[in-house]
Amino acid sequence: MTGLEFPLALFLLTNLVVALLAAVRGPTAADRMLLALLFGTTGVGILVLLASAGGGSALVDVALVLALLAAVTGVTFARRAWHAGEKSDD
Amino acid sequence: MIELVSTLLLSVGAFFYFAGTLGLLRFPDVYCRLHALAKADNLGLGFILLGLAIQAESLAAALKLVLIWPLVLAASATVSYAIARRADTLGIKPWRREER
Amino acid sequence: MNPVMMIAILRRGALLSFLWWILTEGRRDAWVAGFVAIGAALWLSLRLCAPRSTQISVGGLGAFLGYFIWNSVRGGVQVALLALRGRRALHPGTLELQLNLASPAPRIFVANVLALMPGTVSVRLNGKRLRLHVIDERMPIVAEVKALEVLIARMFGERV
Numbered sequence: 001m002t003g004l005e006f007p008l009a010l011f012l013l014t015n016l017v018v019a020l021l022a023a024v025r026g027p028t029a030a031d032r033m034l035l036a037l038l039f040g041t042t043g044v045g046i047l048v049l050l051a052s053a054g055g056g057s058a059l060v061d062v063a064l065v066l067a068l069l070a071a072v073t074g075v076t077f078a079r080r081a082w083h084a085g086e087k088s089d090d
Numbered sequence: 091m092i093e094l095v096s097t098l099l100l101s102v103g104a105f106f107y108f109a110g111t112l113g114l115l116r117f118p119d120v121y122c123r124l125h126a127l128a129k130a131d132n133l134g135l136g137f138i139l140l141g142l143a144i145q146a147e148s149l150a151a152a153l154k155l156v157l158i159w160p161l162v163l164a165a166s167a168t169v170s171y172a173i174a175r176r177a178d179t180l181g182i183k184p185w186r187r188e189e190r
Numbered sequence: 191m192n193p194v195m196m197i198a199i200l201r202r203g204a205l206l207s208f209l210w211w212i213l214t215e216g217r218r219d220a221w222v223a224g225f226v227a228i229g230a231a232l233w234l235s236l237r238l239c240a241p242r243s244t245q246i247s248v249g250g251l252g253a254f255l256g257y258f259i260w261n262s263v264r265g266g267v268q269v270a271l272l273a274l275r276g277r278r279a280l281h282p283g284t285l286e287l288q289l290n291l292a293s294p295a296p297r298i299f300v301a302n303v304l305a306l307m308p309g310t311v312s313v314r315l316n317g318k319r320l321r322l323h324v325i326d327e328r329m330p331i332v333a334e335v336k337a338l339e340v341l342i343a344r345m346f347g348e349r350v
Binding site for chain 2: 002004005008011012015018019022023028029030031033034036037038040041042044045048049052057060063064067068070071073074075077078
């Protein structure tokens with residue numbers, strides 16, 4: 001622990017909130033889909049920092065499960081696109 | 091020594107998150123914002139994980155942190171492509187320099 | 191039991207045991223539960239993904255990972271600098287190119303991985319035609335996509 005973990009976790013949280021507001025504002029529906037990306041990367045980053053800042057290693061497990069679920073969701077997306085793409089275009 | 095390297099890696103990671111958010115705010119359309127978020131945030135996470143892994147108590151604990159990275163990368167890669175395809179299906183035209 | 195199955199069981203068992211060791215952070219008292227979990231995962235993996243149906247080359251995977259990590263750093267640094275400089279630094283455009291990979295799985299893989307490579311996001315993959323959004327039209331994108339394609343072909347045991 002370097003003492004930097006907690007401040008950095010707060011910094012990432014600020015980043016997440018700012019980015020969240022920007023993404024929700026849009027202007028298009030696709031912009032709002034960026035939220036899915038944000039929660040994956042920034043959320044996991046905050047969790048591992050908090051785990052190291054004294055939150056306990058259970059938070060690393062939470063981060064790992066979150067990442068795993070995000071990956072499974074992503075791969076399901078890709079597979080669906082694959083099957084759809086072979087027949088028609090969306 | 092490890093503390094110093096760790097501090098450095100964590101700071102670099104935080105910088106990339108900051109750059110990703112900055113790109114999200116400043117870039118003109120959803121495609122460019124995707125570039126910023128997908129690439130910068132993932133690199134930020136990579137540096138943060140590395141910074142925490144080198145100060146982990148055991149090798150297994152360090153590897154566990156590093157294992158998170160490919161999972162998030164897989165998610166980001168597929169979700170980015172899905173968003174870009176959706177934007178294209180919605181008929182969103184990419185921003186071009188000449189149109190200004 | 192045939193040798194292919196034996197090798198698959200040994201390889202996957204070793205991989206899953208390694209994974210369990212990481213997940214439990216090397217705790218010894220977790221191996222009883224681990225034995226059950228690894229057995230179940232092994233059985234499931236053999237049922238869902240029979241040995242030799244998709245063979246990933248280990249050397250190819252290593253080469254790809256090296257290329258991937260280096261280029262995701264490059265891509266991240268580049269887009270971070272662009273974000274610092276703002277909108278006036280952008281020269282975005284679209285690019286259409288033809289992939290040479292024969293089977294669909296590696297093509298989908300290329301399309302997805304490109305989202306993390308310098309300057310590219312895949313917009314649409316239609317058969318072998320891939321449309322990209324590039325953040326800077328002046329970059330040598332086509333050459334980089336081809337290089338990535340060659341590595342991925344090697345990993346999937348294909349020739350381009």
